[in-house]
Amino acid sequence: MAISLKRKSGPKPHPDAMTLSEHLAELRTRVVVCVVAFLVAGTVAFVIYPVILSFLKHPYCQVAPPHRCLFYVTSPLDGLSLRVKIAAYGGLFIASPVLLWELWRFITPGLKRNEKKYAVPFIVASISLFALGAVVAYLIFPHALQWLGSIGGPSLHQIYDPTNYLGLIVLLMTIFGITFEFPVLLVSLEMAGVLTPKQLSSWRRWAIVLIVVVAGVVTPSSDPFSMLAMAIPLYVFYELSIVIGRIFRRSAPGRRGA
Numbered sequence: 001m002a003i004s005l006k007r008k009s010g011p012k013p014h015p016d017a018m019t020l021s022e023h024l025a026e027l028r029t030r031v032v033v034c035v036v037a038f039l040v041a042g043t044v045a046f047v048i049y050p051v052i053l054s055f056l057k058h059p060y061c062q063v064a065p066p067h068r069c070l071f072y073v074t075s076p077l078d079g080l081s082l083r084v085k086i087a088a089y090g091g092l093f094i095a096s097p098v099l100l101w102e103l104w105r106f107i108t109p110g111l112k113r114n115e116k117k118y119a120v121p122f123i124v125a126s127i128s129l130f131a132l133g134a135v136v137a138y139l140i141f142p143h144a145l146q147w148l149g150s151i152g153g154p155s156l157h158q159i160y161d162p163t164n165y166l167g168l169i170v171l172l173m174t175i176f177g178i179t180f181e182f183p184v185l186l187v188s189l190e191m192a193g194v195l196t197p198k199q200l201s202s203w204r205r206w207a208i209v210l211i212v213v214v215a216g217v218v219t220p221s222s223d224p225f226s227m228l229a230m231a232i233p234l235y236v237f238y239e240l241s242i243v244i245g246r247i248f249r250r251s252a253p254g255r256r257g258a
Contacts, residue, residue, distance in 0.1 A: 021255060030103070033098070041092075043087075049087065053086060057165075057172075059141040059142040072161065089170055114165035122184060125183075129181055130177035132180055133176035136230075137177075141226075143225040148227065155166070168221065175219070179230060179234065180234075183244075187245060190244075200241065202239075212231050215230040
């Protein structure tokens, strides 16, 4: 006599009806997927290490004398350490779509319908602005290197350690990417009713001063090119946030204070 053990399929429970253990199980699944994706992507980055190193070294080669685009190490373990670090950075970058997708899948069930409608544009805008900030940092980095190499005078000869160099360029690209999320934060606060476009317009002068100060403080290379490359877009983003906030308030029913 055969016994049917067919599993019943039913709709996934609503987030409000899920118990704490079910929430934790869901989180554990997402974390495991993210860890596996990072390990696989890190392995790929470890294999294509020469390509990644060449890409990150390109800004230095643009300003280095001919046939002098070289890094110097002082320890036998520096090469291995550098490759592992690049594998970690590259793995995080390559796996970022999977990581963001898993985060999105974990958050989405708890969002309301109108919140889901705005969530996708905000996620796309966040990723795009972060990538834009990283690209801007990469493009202005040769000018920063040239300025930093000349500020000490002609008697100093630059010999770059790859760990310090790569740490600086990765940090610069990361900080630019994070600061370029500025308009996403402002628009979110406007949509939540914490700020209004009218308030942002009245704070314009102080905003300019604050943007310049922040650009001078958070820029790790402390060169004028990087500071201007950060401050000018941030001010443009500030103005765009005011415009987007006004458009949102005109289209949203019952909203005032534009």
